[in-house]
Amino acid sequence: LINHLLVGYRNVAIEQTYKFETLSTKTAKETLPEPVDLKQFSDKINGKLNLFNRLTVIYSDPSVSHACNRSAVIKKYHIVAALPTTESAFQHSCQTFQGDLITYNISSIRTRFSRKFYYMAIRRNIFFELKYTPTILDANERRATIAKAQQYHMIGKSKGIIISSGATDRFHIRSAYDVACLGFIFGLTEEQGRAGVSYMCKKLLIAAESR
Numbered sequence: 001l002i003n004h005l006l007v008g009y010r011n012v013a014i015e016q017t018y019k020f021e022t023l024s025t026k027t028a029k030e031t032l033p034e035p036v037d038l039k040q041f042s043d044k045i046n047g048k049l050n051l052f053n054r055l056t057v058i059y060s061d062p063s064v065s066h067a068c069n070r071s072a073v074i075k076k077y078h079i080v081a082a083l084p085t086t087e088s089a090f091q092h093s094c095q096t097f098q099g100d101l102i103t104y105n106i107s108s109i110r111t112r113f114s115r116k117f118y119y120m121a122i123r124r125n126i127f128f129e130l131k132y133t134p135t136i137l138d139a140n141e142r143r144a145t146i147a148k149a150q151q152y153h154m155i156g157k158s159k160g161i162i163i164s165s166g167a168t169d170r171f172h173i174r175s176a177y178d179v180a181c182l183g184f185i186f187g188l189t190e191e192q193g194r195a196g197v198s199y200m201c202k203k204l205l206i207a208a209e210s211r
Contacts, residue, residue, distance in 0.1 A: 020059040052078040094121035131166035149186035163196040
């Protein structure tokens with residue numbers, strides 16, 4: 001967290017993931033992880049960062065909504081992200097999923113989607129994520145992320161894009177200026193690159209708070 005302060009960040013989300021399997025709704029809602037106790041981290045940095053809990057739900061079965069909607073745990077998270085692994089799951093995340101953000105991983109990167117559902121998500125105040133850390137660590141991840149960014153550009157003109165780190169190591173963190181410059185690689189304009197690490201992130205937090 002100190003490294004985030006050193007490069008100028010003021011808001012940091014701590015991510016946890018949950019992979020939804022085809023289980024009973026009762027079993028699924030009981031296995032959602034509890035959010036991290038943020039106070040222990042905030043005290044160490046004297047409250048100089050705004051910390052948020054984020055849950056990323058990985059799923060292929062739209063019945064995930066039943067588990068999430070009935071879970072008391074999910075309401076404790078500040079940000080809820082969907083990581084759909086199939087085309088039908090992507091459509092569900094745009095149309096029905098009660099979350100704030102749609103993301104991806106290397107196995108879901110080629111999931112196809114249409115303009116109709118992309119703009120449906122935008123109208124619902126759901127944002128789309130690009131992660132920069134994989135692009136600087138692995139050539140395959142870099143190609144895959146650029147391909148996903150090109151999808152966003154061709155289908156939705158890169159509207160509603162946020163750029164996050166996805167970092168698990170302090171040495172992978174880059175300044176907001178450097179990240180905004182990476183926007184060119186992702187097919188973003190200069191304005192979209194800057195917005196992806198500032199304005200759009202603020203909009204996401206406001207939308208998440210009112211969810």
